[in-house]
Amino acid sequence: xxxxxxxxxxxxxxxxxxxxxxxxxxxxxxxxxxxxxxxxxxxxxxxxxxxxxxxxxxxxxxxxxxxxxxxxxxxxxxxxxxxxxxxxxxxxxxxxxxxxxxxxxxxxxxxxxxxxxxxxxxxxxxxxxxxxxxxxxxxxxxxxxxxxxxxxxxxxxxxxxxxxxxxxxxxxxxxxxxxxxxxxxxxxxxxxxxxxxxxxxxxxxxxxxxxxxxxxxxxxxxxxxxxxxxxxxxxxxxxxxxxxxxxxxxxxxxxxxxxxxxxxxxxxxxxxxxxxxxxxxxxxxxxxxxxxxxxxxxxxxxxxxxxxxxxxxxxxxxxxxxxxxxxxxxxxxxxxxxxxxxxxxxxxxxxxxxxxxxxxxxxxxxxxxxxxxxxxxxxxxxxxxxxxxxxxxxxxxxxxxxxxxxxxxxxxxxxxxxxxxxxxxxxxxxxxxxxxxxxxxxxxxxxxxxxxxxxxxxxxxxx
Amino acid sequence: xxxxxxxxxxxxxxxxxxxxxxxxxxxxxxxxxxxxxxxxxxxxxxxxxxxxxxxxxxxxxxxxxxxxxxxxxxxxxxxxxxxxxxxxxxxxxxxxxxxxxxxxxxxxxxxxxxxxxxxxxxxxxxxxxxxxxxxxxxxxxxxxxxxxxxxxxxxxxxxxxxxxxxxxxxxxxxxxxxxxxxxxxxxxxxxxxxxxxxxxxxxxxxxxxxxxxxxxxxxxxxxxxxxxxxxxxxxxxxxxxxxxxxxxxxxxxxxxxxxxxxxxxxxxxxxxxxxxxxxxxxxxxxxxxxxxxxxxxxxxxxxxxxxxxxxxxxxxxxxxxxxxxxxxxxxxxxxxxxxxxxxxxxxxxxxxxxxxxxxxxxxxxxxxxxxxxxxxxxxxxxxxxxxxxxxxxxxxxxxxxxxxxxxxxxxxxxxxxxxxxxxxxxxxxxxxxxxxxx
Numbered sequence: 067x068x069x070x071x072x073x074x075x076x077x078x079x080x081x082x083x084x085x086x087x088x089x090x091x092x093x094x095x096x097x098x099x100x101x102x103x104x105x106x107x108x109x110x111x112x113x114x115x116x117x118x119x120x121x122x123x124x125x126x127x128x129x130x131x132x133x134x135x136x137x138x139x140x141x142x143x144x145x146x147x148x149x150x151x152x153x154x155x156x157x158x159x160x161x162x163x164x165x166x167x168x169x170x171x172x173x174x175x176x177x178x179x180x181x182x183x184x185x186x187x188x189x190x191x192x193x194x195x196x197x198x199x200x201x202x203x204x205x206x207x208x209x210x211x212x213x214x215x216x217x218x219x220x221x222x223x224x225x226x227x228x229x230x231x232x233x234x235x236x237x238x239x240x241x242x243x244x245x246x247x248x249x250x251x252x253x254x255x256x257x258x259x260x261x262x263x264x265x266x267x268x269x270x271x272x273x274x275x276x277x278x279x280x281x282x283x284x285x286x287x288x289x290x291x292x293x294x295x296x297x298x299x300x301x302x303x304x305x306x307x308x309x310x311x312x313x314x315x316x317x318x319x320x321x322x323x324x325x326x327x328x329x330x331x332x333x334x335x336x337x338x339x340x341x342x343x344x345x346x347x348x349x350x351x352x353x354x355x356x357x358x359x360x361x362x363x364x365x366x367x368x369x370x371x372x373x374x375x376x377x378x379x380x381x382x383x384x385x386x387x388x389x390x391x392x393x394x395x396x397x398x399x400x401x402x403x404x405x406x407x408x409x410x411x412x413x414x415x416x417x418x419x420x421x422x423x424x425x426x427x428x429x430x431x432x433x434x435x436x437x438x439x440x441x442x443x444x445x446x447x448x449x450x451x452x453x454x455x456x457x458x459x460x461x462x463x464x465x466x467x468x469x470x471x472x473x474x475x476x477x478x479x480x481x482x483x484x485x486x487x488x489x490x491x492x493x494x495x496x497x498x499x500x501x502x503x504x505x506x507x508x509x510x511x512x513x514x515x516x517x518x519x520x521x522x523x524x525x526x527x528x529x
Numbered sequence: 530x531x532x533x534x535x536x537x538x539x540x541x542x543x544x545x546x547x548x549x550x551x552x553x554x555x556x557x558x559x560x561x562x563x564x565x566x567x568x569x570x571x572x573x574x575x576x577x578x579x580x581x582x583x584x585x586x587x588x589x590x591x592x593x594x595x596x597x598x599x600x601x602x603x604x605x606x607x608x609x610x611x612x613x614x615x616x617x618x619x620x621x622x623x624x625x626x627x628x629x630x631x632x633x634x635x636x637x638x639x640x641x642x643x644x645x646x647x648x649x650x651x652x653x654x655x656x657x658x659x660x661x662x663x664x665x666x667x668x669x670x671x672x673x674x675x676x677x678x679x680x681x682x683x684x685x686x687x688x689x690x691x692x693x694x695x696x697x698x699x700x701x702x703x704x705x706x707x708x709x710x711x712x713x714x715x716x717x718x719x720x721x722x723x724x725x726x727x728x729x730x731x732x733x734x735x736x737x738x739x740x741x742x743x744x745x746x747x748x749x750x751x752x753x754x755x756x757x758x759x760x761x762x763x764x765x766x767x768x769x770x771x772x773x774x775x776x777x778x779x780x781x782x783x784x785x786x787x788x789x790x791x792x793x794x795x796x797x798x799x800x801x802x803x804x805x806x807x808x809x810x811x812x813x814x815x816x817x818x819x820x821x822x823x824x825x826x827x828x829x830x831x832x833x834x835x836x837x838x839x840x841x842x843x844x845x846x847x848x849x850x851x852x853x854x855x856x857x858x859x860x861x862x863x864x865x866x867x868x869x870x871x872x873x874x875x876x877x878x879x880x881x882x883x884x885x886x887x888x889x890x891x892x893x894x895x896x897x898x899x900x901x902x903x904x905x906x907x908x909x910x911x912x913x914x915x916x917x918x919x920x921x922x923x924x925x926x927x928x929x930x931x932x933x934x935x936x937x938x939x940x941x942x943x944x945x946x947x948x949x950x951x952x953x954x955x956x957x958x959x960x961x962x963x964x965x966x967x
Contacts (some may be wrong), residue, residue: 068896072892079888082884089877089922092835093843097838097840103839297786427859431947
């Protein structure tokens with residue numbers, strides 16, 4: 067009988083051990099998801115007791131703040147639709163999004179020293195205050211980008227080449243977060259997807275802007291190409307498939323091929339590289355890689371090495387075929403050329419301050435990728451300067467500053483070509499890089515290049 | 530008496546006896562439990578000075594009451610186990626503090642019930658110290674138990690889906706809480722008398738030897754009646770506790786795995802039948818498998834419980850800083866979720882550890898007995914308390930379907946508290962008997 071009692075003891079202790087293990091699993095693994103489950107009313111409850119922190123742009127302009135009418139706080143977005151994809155919203159009905167959501171814990175003062183401070187405040191019946199977030203965005207430049215897009219579908223990305231700080235991340239059409247609850251039904255049903263952040267999550271064929279990547283691959287594989295003269299009869303035969311060029315460019319150097327955007331030359335260069343080197347170069351420029359931005363970003367895609375046929379390779383080399391990118395990615399390609407082949411890790415949060423204003427998080431500048439060599443990037447830069455001087459991108463030229471750029475007019479199944487421009491300035495000592503895309507808006511040279519030029523000018527010389 | 534018991538007793542002779550040092554360990558541990566209770570009450574007082582003052586006073590008085598029980602035993606040279614009272618003090622203080630935090634009115638009532646429970650505990654250890662005579666009245670237990678379970682069906686009041694309450698005007702009573710003591714006493718006395726026959730059997734059925742109907746019929750009848758009544762009362766959790774205790778005690782007495790397996794088979798068959806027969810049983814199982822589609826209706830309670838636990842993290846939000854009042858029935862069956870929210874994983878595991886110590890001491894007491902009746906009562910009481918705690922904690926964490934039973938010593942409820950203090954008294958008396966033997 068004693069043996070049986072002993073067994074009972076083991077069984078009971080076993081049951082409690084299982085409970086302890088399961089409870090740990092529930093707290094540690096499942097806990098975070100349960101805590102933010104939309105049906106969990108705790109967040110709303112905390113929300114109503116805390117003065118939520120503000121979100122600022124890099125110049126201290128308020129992007130989101132809470133104003134009190136009596137005891138009820140209302141969230142106000144002074145910049146409205148300009149930055150709504152980034153800043154996001156909080157709605158009791160439709161949940162939360164953007165930085166309002168990702169940095170909720172900081173904005174509500176639930177992290178670090180603020181957590182204990184607010185616990186004391188609560189115990190003493192004082193107001194609980196959240197921390198602030200400072201974004202790298204320059205809201206006046208962002209406003210200008212939105213204006214220049216003029217309501218057309220598209221996106222603009224502008225960043226500091228030396229640091230990776232994003233100054234503009236604009237997506238059009240947008241939505242007014244101050245009226246989210248009224249607008250919601252039309253937003254989710256709209257065919258132009260205003261809730262989509264095209265700048266980081268838009269999926270586009272890059273068109274001729276991608277020739278920059280192809281050029282980098284070809285020049286690294288074969289530096290002698292610098293002195294080589296290519297011949298363009300106006301078409302290229304690839305395995306019986308005829309690839310037509312915009313015109314017969316005749317004899318031309320690689321820089322001139324970039325400037326006039328010669329399809330024949332770049333298709334040949336791509337074929338010369340072969341699928342593996344082509345794909346390796348793409349990865350070196352960030353294709354398929356998550357840059358670790360604080361907001362969701364689509365990493366881009368292309369055909370896998372084994373699936374790349376010569377025809378696919380030739381069209382991929384000129385940014386058609388199965389190569390698909392986001393505007394952020396093309397801005398980083400421009401930044402790589404501007405920054406001697408180095409891409410800095412892109413970021414959006416300059417600092418997170420606690421409720422007393424001391425920084426709990428501060429941005430650091432890190433190299434993300436070494437895409438190519440300084441020598442290679444120098445040659446491509448030369449081509450991009452020439453493109454603005456006499457080539458396809460002349461519309462990007464501005465007075466008082468030398469601009470380097472590359473246009474693209476990407477064919478797509480939805481109608482007119484997508485107008486692309488990527489570039490940087492000042493060309494001799496680059497500080498900012500830009501990518502502009504307008505969906506189905508026509509040619510890059512006439513539609514996107516002028517917008518890119520004006521934004522670079524505004525960012526560098528302030529007009 | 531089997532030879533194993535004899536050996537154990539010989540070993541006891543050689544061991545230095547803890548009793549010579551009096552009840553010092555109990556005192557030290559009660560100081561810890563008291564400090565814990567007062568710290569909790571102080572936090573409540575600091576955050577809400579008005580209602581917190583009552584909590585503080587209640588914690589002081591409760592701690593003092595536990596010490597008075599200790600002093601009383603010390604004076605009377607009572608030799609019951611030294612660890613059970615401090616563990617119970619820690620568990621019931623946790624309950625008291627959390628009830629004041631959740632709803633001060635419940636806290637005040639629980640405070641009164643703890644004092645009544647302690648008085649009953651003293652009475653049990655005083656009047657029933659020679660408890661062996663209890664083995665003589667097994668059919669009285671059976672009758673009393675059945676009557677107590679039938680009464681609520683006709684005169685009862687429904688609460689939380691279970692019709693298991695008797696309303697006495699100023700207070701309500703849940704007879705099934707007391708019937709569990711009767712179940713343990715009945716089974717222990719019956720099994721002691723019929724052990725040999727149940728082990729050997731009187732006739733053979735093929736390869737299996739089974740006892741005659743006169744031996745097993747009372748057992749089966751007791752089991753069937755209590756289960757049927759519980760099904761009518763819709764109190765599934767209590768039925769599960771009775772049944773698993775029943776199996777544990779039969780197995781301990783007979784060493785025959787066949788009985789345990791046969792019982793489990795019956796239980797599975799019963800569970801499957803209930804699933805198809807009763808909508809409320811089916812609903813519980815469906816909620817258990819996936820509560821999210823029913824989140825606004827029947828799954829609300831378990832979902833809220835999981836939210837509370839998930840929001841607690843490792844350290845918890847701190848006492849008074851969470852939102853456990855979102856959970857329905859948080860003061861009774863779901864109090865463990867509130868503890869997990871505000872004291873976190875560490876607090877939850879702490880409660881589990883207290884129950885583990887309780888079980889460990891209970892099993893030790895059962896192993897240390899010389900008499901079969903003692904051994905069966907001690908192991909039955911330990912199994913009962915341990916299983917009850919397991920079933921409700923597993924229920925609120927969704928490890929098992931949620932069935933409404935109280936968390937022993939912590940949940941709000943006079944019947945539950947007093948009944949559990951009586952069980953504690955029985956365990957202590959058995960250890961007192963063993964320690965006084967030599």
